[in-house]
Amino acid sequence: MKDRYKTQLGRFAAAGQDHVLGFWNQLDDAQRARLLDQLEAVPLELVAELGSQLKDGAAHAAAPELAPPDIFPIARSSQQEAQARQARERGLELLAAGRVGYVLVAGGQGSRLGLDGPKGMFPVGPISGQTLFEIHAARLEAARERWGAPVSWYVMTSPANHAATQAYFAECDHFGLGEENIFLFQQAMLPALDLTGRVLLADPGNLFLAPNGHGGTLEAMASSGALEHAAGRGIEGFSYFQVDNPLVRPADPLFIGLHAEAGAAMSTKVIPKRDAAEKVGVIGLVDGRFGCIEYSDLSPELLEARDEGGALLYRAGNTAVHVIDLDFIRSLTDGGLSLPWHQAKKRIPTVDRAGARVEVDGVKFETFIFDALAASERSVTLEVDRALEFSPVKNAEGSDSPATTRADLCGLFAGWARECGCVLPDADGAGNLPIEVDPRRAEDLDEFRARLCEGLAESGGEAPGHLYR
Numbered sequence: 372m373k374d375r376y377k378t379q380l381g382r383f384a385a386a387g388q389d390h391v392l393g394f395w396n397q398l399d400d401a402q403r404a405r406l407l408d409q410l411e412a413v414p415l416e417l418v419a420e421l422g423s424q425l426k427d428g429a430a431h432a433a434a435p436e437l438a439p440p441d442i443f444p445i446a447r448s449s450q451q452e453a454q455a456r457q458a459r460e461r462g463l464e465l466l467a468a469g470r471v472g473y474v475l476v477a478g479g480q481g482s483r484l485g486l487d488g489p490k491g492m493f494p495v496g497p498i499s500g501q502t503l504f505e506i507h508a509a510r511l512e513a514a515r516e517r518w519g520a521p522v523s524w525y526v527m528t529s530p531a532n533h534a535a536t537q538a539y540f541a542e543c544d545h546f547g548l549g550e551e552n553i554f555l556f557q558q559a560m561l562p563a564l565d566l567t568g569r570v571l572l573a574d575p576g577n578l579f580l581a582p583n584g585h586g587g588t589l590e591a592m593a594s595s596g597a598l599e600h601a602a603g604r605g606i607e608g609f610s611y612f613q614v615d616n617p618l619v620r621p622a623d624p625l626f627i628g629l630h631a632e633a634g635a636a637m638s639t640k641v642i643p644k645r646d647a648a649e650k651v652g653v654i655g656l657v658d659g660r661f662g663c664i665e666y667s668d669l670s671p672e673l674l675e676a677r678d679e680g681g682a683l684l685y686r687a688g689n690t691a692v693h694v695i696d697l698d699f700i701r702s703l704t705d706g707g708l709s710l711p712w713h714q715a716k717k718r719i720p721t722v723d724r725a726g727a728r729v730e731v732d733g734v735k736f737e738t739f740i741f742d743a744l745a746a747s748e749r750s751v752t753l754e755v756d757r758a759l760e761f762s763p764v765k766n767a768e769g770s771d772s773p774a775t776t777r778a779d780l781c782g783l784f785a786g787w788a789r790e791c792g793c794v795l796p797d798a799d800g801a802g803n804l805p806i807e808v809d810p811r812r813a814e815d816l817d818e819f820r821a822r823l824c825e826g827l828a829e830s831g832g833e834a835p836g837h838l839y840r
């Protein structure tokens with residue numbers, strides 16, 4: 372321990388950050404060992420670079436030139452319909468041949484939702500009470516059953532929630548998907564800095580660490596061996612999705628097929644923005660490169676800009692669902708990935724020099740997966756129906772909250788049941804028709820009609836709800 376201490380003291384002193392060891396004499400052996408583990412994992416060169424970016428202030432480059440991307444739309448011409456049919460075939464072949472791996476990112480902290488544990492353990496099934504992890508697993512099982520698509524599921528956690536996620540997967544018997552088909556890997560954490568670039572402590576024995584953003588997925592896939600594991604299984608590309616959206620369809624033959632047919636390296640599913648004010652990033656071309664333009668980077672004129680048809684020009688709302696080629700990730704990570712760092716200014720609970728608890732203005736640093744789009748020469752932007760595919764749980768209340776997600780799920784399933792003339796239950800206290808369809812049984816109206824509609828128990832509206840599974 373003495374040698375480790377000396378080494379870290381030397382490193383951090385050379386970087387002008389040795390205050391992180393300022394409480395060493397007050398720590399017991401276990402606390403000392405834990406702090407050394409944390410210090411050894413800090414990339415001090417990067418921290419210095421991020422600190423100097425802070426001190427210099429954001430260097431404002433000239434305003435970028437923006438353009439909307441070509442969108443493969445929901446309303447298709449007959450030529451696009453033919454293209455979609457062919458793409459679906461190709462996607463199905465790739466899925467059935469096991470060429471597609473699934474990447475779920477679940478390393479975030481869910482701070483807006485106010486959770487302590489992994490967000491994936493949050494229950495959202497309106498009747499079943501199924502958690503986000505269970506619903507995603509059910510979709511993968513559904514793909515395996517329907518198309519014989521083997522499951523290779525790569526799940527990113529962070530050191531803050533890895534053990535809890537691992538324990539939950541074990542407790543759920545890996546959702547029947549087979550432990551050997553699930554590869555959990557951890558993203559890296561970075562210390563938060565104060566506005567002068569000083570590394571912040573959470574308390575005398577711990578750094579204030581935060582996950583390095585979903586852009587950290589690419590690096591973590593390479594360093595954890597997930598990429599080579601996938602290559603060994605014959606996987607050529609990944610369906611990437613986020614833990615918070617229970618409507619996501621990771622095994623979508625159309626999306627996977629369009630991406631492959633276009634020879635794209637990274638592609639994105641988008642939803643039409645509800646209106647100009649909706650606070651969602653939009654997919655577009657930034658100085659001729661693909662990217663996601665933050666809501667806050669669009670001036671009021673650009674937010675309101677319309678195309679000839681009168682639709683919003685920048686309407687391709689990012690759902691954070693991507694297809695990403697394995698070779699693309701390899702090429703990005705081979706030479707050391709350099710996605711741009713984004714700063715999130717926060718009040719950070721820390722300790723002052725005397726060890727007293729205080730809050731200071733500080734910055735967390737993250738990279739974003741969509742910034743990798745800039746390196747993709749070709750990219751498909753597929754428009755999908757929000758009601759069918761997108762309802763993330765982000766906030767504890769209000770928009771994008773458990774209440775809106777449950778309402779969206781019930782609304783979708785009730786629509787199918789109504790369409791098929793099923794007896795509908797009474798609305799529950801929240802005003803939702805309590806209906807839930809297990810994705811293993813039906814993923815869309817056609818499947819619902821074909822597989823579930825007949826033989827439904829007539830509840831006469833008395834039953835608390837229908838759970839179709």
Ligand code: UTP
Nearest residue numbers: 476477478479480481482483582584585613614
């Ligand atoms: P969000 O940006 O919504 O963040 O992540 P979050 O951490 O879930 O929630 P807040 O901001 O603390 O309230 C979108 C997706 O990216 C994953 C999240 O787990 C979620 O699936 N993510 C985010 C990571 O895997 N790692 C990160 O460092 C950040």
